[in-house]
Amino acid sequence: MDRNTIILWLLFLLGGITENGFGQLNHKANPVEKLISDVIDSSFNACVYIIEYDTLSRKKGEGMGFSGVVVSKDGHILTVSHAVEPHQVYLVTFPDGDSCIASGLGRIGIQKKGQDFDMAMIKILHTGKWRYAKMGRSADLVPGQPVVSISYPGSFYKPLPNIRLGKINHVGGPGGYIESTCKMEPGDSGGPLFDAEGRVVGLHSWIKANENENFDVPIDAYLKYWSALSVAKDYASLPVADMLPSIMPRNNGDSGYISVIGKTNAASNRSVVQIISGTGDKGSFIKGAVIKFGGKIYIVSKSSMVRQNPKLLYRSGNIPATILIRDRENDLILLTARVDDKDAVDIDAAASNGKSTSLGRLLFTPVNHTRTKVGISSSSFISMEPNYSIGFFGADATYIDRKVTITSIRTGSAACGFLRIKDQVISINDVSIDKPEYYGRELARCYASESIQVSVRRNGKLLQLKFPLPAYPTGKHVSYDFPGGTSMRSDGFAKVLIQDAAIRADECGTPVFNIANEFVGINIARHSRTSTVIMPVDVIGGFIVNSSKGQHTVNK
Template identity: 35%
Template sequence: MSNLFRIACLLLFFSHLAVETQAQKISSAKKIESLLRKTNLDVVDACIKLVIRDTLADRDFGGFSAVIVSSDGTILTAAHSVQPTHRYRVEFPNGQKGVAVALGKIALDAGNKQFDLAMLKMEGKGAWPFVTMADNRNLVVGEGCLAISYPGSFFQTKPNLRFGRLTSLDAGDGFMESTCKMEPGDSGGGLFDLRGKLIGIRDNVKISEDKNFDIPVNLFRQYWSALQKPINYRQLPVAQPLPPVVPSKRFTVAPPAHFSQWGLKFLNQVTTLHSTKGNAQQNILATAINLGQKDLPSVLWLSKSSMLGEQPWMTDNGVKIPLNILSRDPENDLVLLSRAGRMNDFQGVKIGENEIQTTKF
């Protein structure tokens, strides 16, 4: 299923490229891919998972994401996952483990803004891998960004990567907004610009998957001294002034017309799947793919396993069409489905015969 995971990432990548922007800095998909690869290699070692441990019951009962921002082990994350003075197991992408203690926490509404800031500190001697923080005042709408975090549904030791674009630098409530998707477990993870600088901490997602909100790193700067004290603040502490702005190079993502055409082509191969989870109906998008192999249906459907329940179906000209689940891949959170008969509106995104081995389904 690893090949299917790469395909899903490719489809998501091009769907993001279809979004228009007025700025036009990067027009090459290869350039974007190169920046994403370099950003990931530069920062991923400092992107950690924090595990909540019940020592009396000798079990783990939750986890969330975080980012180390200094060589002495200062950690930033979202406050709604943290309690001051509590200790958390730290898991690094390379398998290394450690312990961090929670320091300050600011989780409150003040005026028109919501605050969800927390700081921790690694125990033991460094030097620890860390990332550099950007200045949010330099950001521009439309620039590319990369989210690195540990979504709970994936159950994997390495973080997940999501490419997107900044859609709002100030959502009006203290957050900024991007198209990098979120789900439970992503909270506290890092949002990076394409230079590998930390621009935000992942916080929350609305009912719509297009509404993803991050805490600007400049808020952590403003309350840095307060967060170093192990206090759960009930009112907003005194803020520190931000240093003067130092301009920096930005990478806005504005693909040329042929990328937009690719994106529209993929969008035309997307439909909604319906299913049942518990007593509620679940709806999730799926992409039609065509493997070009004689022993498989001409069109299969690829979607998100954790969001697809039992007895899935789709509609074709108002007619309910049942679907068969061929395989689920929990590690990559993918599900592969088929249906009886043909759908003239869907030919499937063609995938070369040599790219996927059917024995892995």
């Protein structure tokens, strides 16, 4: 299959949602994955994480770093002006863990009438033959053309970048930017956008609320002002441009559209069910997957979103479901209900092999019986420490007279309606708080949406308090404005995969399949604008096995 045919199939897949699924696309999709793999092979190791660095104290700067890409063997790194200052020292880290020191060079950050530039260059100070990516030609980009993003989203605390697949929406949009569907969030700034040949065609700059509206600085602008960017200067006005050849090497290939789509794999789509639980204001709606394991039929879903008295919306009616077991560590729940075993996905074989899903593999999520969302694996197996999912307790404490004593309470927090200043904390969730460090440690183990039990002494009287923990308030940033928002529990997992499909928080629990129609796992959380978390099949299989041994909590 030639490259243009591959691009045609990519254009279909990049639609993101199809009413016709993926069951008959598998024989065509392998070359698509090969194309993505080639981009990763040629460019991944040139994509770097950058953060301010103090060479005297040998400490990283506070706050979030940003992304960039090495584009010359001499160590020139392209990024964006809103992240860089001339002469500033930076620590640059490569995906393999190697790091080096770089210094800020030219910065062109001009937003005036008729002008909008967000360009910067830094350069590695050490001599060497650095891994670098080739630069392409953004002028040749056309709507619908596939592009790949490799950068470091700030919602993750990991040393490797995430991969995302998208298509060009528009070239020469507002301010001359490239608009694509490759999703971005804070931390991705300065990260590269690659064409199908693995060449840099843009650098991540800004976003709108719509997940499919992401804007990159075109690589042609960097080439045009290369000489100016090579000088450590903050330009207040547009510098003199370089004289570029009138005929530059053009990108190979073209793009087009495809209209013929195969039929859905109906069996996989039938495995999706809607779970309804709770009542009134405490009602909850989440998806689940009907699976077969060890000869038995189960429904597996996201535990923190399943309340009491669950029901399944099944074949145009509601049927009762029974909660068997919960796994707090992985936010999994196992249920049973009277469902047809023909609707179940047999996961025995997939659960036993536990094989990894490589970077850039196509993944398919049926969100109901007719609609499928398409993404790619943004990472291999990773662990996610609890950060964004910790509940908003909201009370500070000080060690006074050998007692952990409440000294301030934040308005709107969980503690606001229950604790008082000068309360002495005796225990949290039945764990004695004898030392100051125990207070923070126990609070860090409490997830939003869960209830917390706090024993305090107030005016000499012992009180037992129990109250729910809300999520921390999100910041005021457009990256939080995507439909459905993040899942309340989106991290704190020992082994997960990441994909870039835009799975809504209330669509979690849905099954995920690869191009061979093998069960990969379930979507367990929407973590951020760019990323959905997958609980892999071997973890689900282990959960079921351990539940039969009584190693999980029955909490209905």
